[in-house]
Amino acid sequence: MNDSLSATTVRITGHGGDEVEAYVARPDGEQRRGGVVVIHHMPGYDRATKEMVRRFAELGYDAICPNLYTREAPGAAPDDAAAVARANGGVPDDRLVGDVGAAVAYLRALPTSNGRAGAIGHCSGGRQAVLAACHLDLDAAVDCYGAFVTGIVPEGFPLKVVNLVDQLPQLRAPLLGLFGEEDKFPSQEQVAELEQILTEHGKDFEFHSYEGAGHAFFAVDRPSYDVAAANDGWEKITAFYAKHLGA
Template identity: 30%
Template sequence: MSIPDDARGTTLGGPEGLDPRPLSRRGFVMTSLITGLTLATARVEAQAITTDAEGIEAGEVKIPAADGPMPGYRAVPRGEGPFPIVLVIEEIFGVHDYIKDICRRLAKAGYCAVAPELYARQGDLSTMTDVKTIISEVISKTPDGEWIADLDAAAAWAASAAKGDLARLGVMGWCRGGRAVWLYDAHRTDLKAAIAWYGPLGGERSAIQPRTAGDMAGEIHAPLLALYGGADSSIPIASVEEARDKARAAGKSVELIVYPEAPHGFHADYRPSYRKDAAEDGWRRALAFLKQHGVA
């Protein structure tokens, strides 16, 4: 699905350096989603949360993108709708069972949740077992303009074919997906609410990833809830505070919540980093934030 001309401009037009048009296109390497959990990180599968599909419709879908069908996962309440849309942005590990379960949790709360596989063109994440390889061969080679266009396509598809209401649009992402939340918030002017779970604010810039999340903090549109761990060795809290202050100085709204003892990945219930109290509190805050800002 191409984005119609009348849906561009002020609605989808992002700031300079984040052109929503794809910067490069290649065939889809992944044509379906990961079955089970990622192989690329330590797992504690016995503690992983499993949400059933009672009262909702949930499953893998094909989302029309500019260059063909993109694999994704959709969960939505049963009934006519339309339901508010939450775009779910994966970690670096792909749309695996953890991300699918998050979609089902959101559907149980009344949302049309859609998680497109944003790295489907770069490599088969279902076979990758090394984080460094994922970063070097997949993450660093995915243009920001490409996944931004894919999220726009997912939102348009949710509204046209998945009982979603584009007038009530939110976004939520984890880890690298948390970074994407900041950037997408700067791109999309009709976004109602954005929630970043421990997304990095800094990092290297490149021709295809020209600006960091911190660079974009003063250009966000929707109110943003930032959920971070005080014991996260990979993301200095000072960098998040700086981004928050930058946004506020520009008249933007950022609410920062720091869980002092929580490490990176504290919401990832399938990993040793999971911290139940912080994860549950953050989830309650996230749902309340969506409702507070019109995604309900």
């Protein structure tokens, strides 16, 4: 396996015709392959997210992460941009769908594209990956502990967010869900609600919950990091995308 890759920053035309910054990583070579849109978490378009983009390129995919905070804080450090976005209530759902749709179009326009593309997100990005899969022509979606896909948003929550219960019947792609049993958002009850809804509507999904793991168990730079859960989660993601996207 050739793990050589290249990475760069590009500009794509996002929701409403806005120019959006994006980070792209691609394997070397001209072989046909699938593409992955990485939806960054609430802390923003940061180093950890870009490392994930490169990891997907190493796995054999063209990968892209749009900077969802380009409009709020162009050129700002990730922490500062995230603070501005949080103060504004987060990324509006329609804008998220538009920006991810633009990223998908970018991947499918590449000469190496096999026409298939998926999305993945963690935390807020997990919810947004499900949202995107309800509205866009995706071939696969991965929700890593996305909060408020189901359940009730607490009163006074700083983000202007609603659950996706009314949109889940529209899910258009196979969904992989990875959750921590000790997580509160989403709780195991909320994961069970999501499973019930998807089952009732005949959706293609695969869920795994990890004993002893809490929120953000993939985050190598946080105390929440859980080695066993993260390693198994990556194995599940790799197999899922190999099946649906074809590296």
